[in-house]
Amino acid sequence: MHMRMGRDAEPPRPAPWTWLVPPAAHHRRYADGDAWLGRTVGMLARDWAERLPDADIFLGDPAGTTYASLAADAEALAAGLHAIGLRAGDVVAFQMPNWIEAAIVNVAAALGGFVVNPIVSIYRDAEVRQMLADCGARIFFHAEQYRGYDFAAMVERIRPDLPALDHAIPVRAGSAFADLIAAGRGQAHRLPSVDPRSVKMVLYTSGTTGRPKGVLHSHDTLARAVLACARHWRIEAGDAILMPSPVTHVSGYSNGLELPFLVGTRTVLMESWDATAALALIEQHEVRGTVAATPFLTELATRVAEAGTALPSLRFFACGGAAVPPEVVQRANAQFGRTVAFRVFGSSEVPLVTLGFPHDAARAAQTDGAVIDYDVRVLDDQGVPLPPGAEGEIVARGAAMFMGYADEAQTAEAVDADGFFHTGDIGTVAADGTLCITGRKKDLIIRGGENISAKEIEDVLHRHPAVADIAVVAMPHPRLGEGVCAFVVPRGEAPTFAEVAAFVAQSGLAPQKRPERIEIVDDLPRTASGKVRKDVLRRTIAELVNGQG
Known part of the structure; x- marks a missing residue:
């Protein structure tokens, strides 16, 4: 103690949030009404x-x-x-x-x-x-x-x-x-x-x-x-x-x-x-x-x-x-x-x-x-609102929305000029306001309801002497929805699963962030600009898991 x-x-x-003067800029449209209770617990x-x-x-x-x-x-x-x-x-x-x-x-x-x-x-x-x-x-x-x-x-x-x-x-x-x-x-x-x-x-x-x-x-x-x-x-x-x-x-x-x-x-x-x-x-x-x-x-x-x-x-x-x-x-x-x-x-x-x-x-x-108590839009890749039923990124704003992030720069990145928070999730909204999520832009693994950053794990494994390159993706999990899979390009002799798991554990990260499976590959699939094709990797591991590979 x-x-x-x-x-x-x-x-x-x-x-760290001294930059914020309540109400937040995106909340000012609600400040003069009765949007808020005005009492603390x-x-x-x-x-x-x-x-x-x-x-x-x-x-x-x-x-x-x-x-x-x-x-x-x-x-x-x-x-x-x-x-x-x-x-x-x-x-x-x-x-x-x-x-x-x-x-x-x-x-x-x-x-x-x-x-x-x-x-x-x-x-x-x-x-x-x-x-x-x-x-x-x-x-x-x-x-x-x-x-x-x-x-x-x-x-x-x-x-x-x-x-x-x-x-x-x-x-x-x-x-x-x-x-x-x-x-x-x-x-x-x-x-x-x-x-x-x-x-x-x-x-x-x-x-x-x-x-x-x-x-x-x-x-x-x-x-x-x-x-x-x-x-x-x-x-x-x-x-x-x-x-x-x-x-x-x-x-x-x-x-x-x-x-x-x-x-x-x-x-x-x-x-x-x-x-x-x-x-x-x-x-x-x-x-x-x-x-x-x-x-x-x-x-x-x-x-x-x-x-x-x-x-x-x-x-x-x-x-x-x-x-x-x-x-x-x-x-x-x-x-x-x-x-x-x-x-x-x-x-x-x-x-x-x-x-x-x-x-x-x-x-x-x-x-x-159904969307309740929020304004929601669906945007294309250029940020243009799409008609009902079209698939795009879900953005939302409302009086229950957060004030911002502790880091002002992160807030500016996530909240647009119209006060909408960009969720990073892909989906559709029907004319009656019914929402369906079809995917997500964010590179997250959602394990039992907890968000896990793939990059956080990758940053640790990049320090492993036997890892030349690494990509961490979500894989199907029978109980928790998604598990953690690491695709490893080895440097010399390939590391074992036990070695990879132990290395992540020694970094101090939480246990659920340790890979539950590794796949040793010669190279990672990439786009023309050099970005790793994680959609391909997710599909690959899903096929292996579902086929018991």
């Missing part, structure tokens, strides 16, 4: 604590958390953070599973005007170091040990490279987290007034360049996205929502940590996914819905069939994050006996552009849903 008390005498460290947590102090809010980890107890802990933590020197705009990072402590940290940040930086638990030294450094995190809450991995040791390794990080505090180990809360009891009067238009979160997402991008959202933009989902999916106060998706991912964060304060739902936290446990939790708490990746849907549907139940309480299962084959949705809905599962489309930058068809079996499986 690392703590240094106070910094009142120190000059404030500028955040900190404000809302206080309201709920006054109105329904004894109502349960987070279930499963542990049961019995109420609005009053959570609001009290969050206020105390916010005051405790203020006491050790954090001020509005400072970054509070956290990396932990779906634990109640994440909810406390999140509400505390909203109360104190701090910016949260959620980091998914699968990330290791390289990613965590880069993210904490890029956003200038002042404090890092983390699991000490989880699933056999020593996060405390990781913090010790990366701490010397993070001069802005004043405090690193483990949760569920030792007393530091509890002590910080205890120190803030009765000190909530010191907390500042928080502007709902200000930066609330910086969430890193991997792009095709291999450099993580810090996605910035305000309190208002995220609330807009969550409330649109609640309306479309008919979520009501008191509904129980199962959350197996990481609360450090935009889907789990929005629907697990934010929804209870915006709508009054109860979140059933799952520390790790298990279909049998999920089925039991759905039945126990009469769960109304969930948002999760394709493998979760497939496994839950299989367990439903084995158990001989149709889960009558379940009304929706929004599925996205990777390509969702129509047959997966059809098979799941057949097991449920009604249309529960449907496809959705969105990203951290534009949370849920489409919200699916929860009551239309055919369109729930065959499309990615």
Whole structure:
């Protein structure tokens, strides 16, 4: 554990997004209307604590958390953070599973005007170091040990490279987290007034360049996205929502940590996914819905069939994050006996552009849903809008869209003069607003709903002495949708699969970024301009995998 008390005498460290003056340029068209709620979850947590102090809010980890107890802990933590020197705009990072402590940290940040930086638990030294450094995190809450991995040791390794990080505090180990809360009891009067238009979160997402991008959202933009989902999916106060998706991912964060304060739902936290446990939790708490990746849907549907139940309480299962084959949705809905599962489309930058068809079996499986609460265009390669039904790049804008990236240059690259975010995904939009994704321009591998940058892995493997050239592409994976395949042009004797996997592991990248298969080739297919034809490589490995080659 690392703590240094106070910094009142120190000059404030500028955040990397000081260039941004809310509202963002592409949001100004919404600034004079009623597009935004104008309240933070900190404000809302206080309201709920006054109105329904004894109502349960987070279930499963542990049961019995109420609005009053959570609001009290969050206020105390916010005051405790203020006491050790954090001020509005400072970054509070956290990396932990779906634990109640994440909810406390999140509400505390909203109360104190701090910016949260959620980091998914699968990330290791390289990613965590880069993210904490890029956003200038002042404090890092983390699991000490989880699933056999020593996060405390990781913090010790990366701490010397993070001069802005004043405090690193483990949760569920030792007393530091509890002590910080205890120190803030009765000190909530010191907390500042928080502007709902200000930066609330910086969430890193991997792009095709291999450099993580810090996605910035305000309190208002995220609330807009969550409330649109609640309306479309008919979520009501008191509904129980199962959350197996990481609360450090935009889907789990929005629907697990934010929804209870915006709508009054109860979140059933799952520390790790298990279909049998999920089925039991759905039945126990009469769960109304969930948002999760394709493998979760497939496994839950299989367990439903084995158990001989149709889960009558379940009304929706929004599925996205990777390509969702129509047959997966059809098979799941057949097991449920009604249309529960449907496809959705969105990203951290534009949370849920489409919200699916929860009551239309055919369109729930065959499309990615109708466009809700966004303006969407389909552009050709020259940026010219295409007519309904034509295939091109999907671009979107709306009041729920992100404020920009932490790096202003990345924002300028991704958001055009008309305020549209260029998703990099290829698809069509019908005259009725129904969207279908057909491919993507971005060179990403979407493994179990998590974006993996091929270039990031390639950059590591280019350093291997036995690798002359390398191309990493997605390959079909029976459970996770896509896996990682490396096409290797050897330098001398070809490296073995074990050597390649070990080399990536030693780089500090997360385990899911290690190649699951390598193909040794004499050369890589290229265009006339010298670019690697990854479309050819993806087709090649798909044929090999499907043919069991």
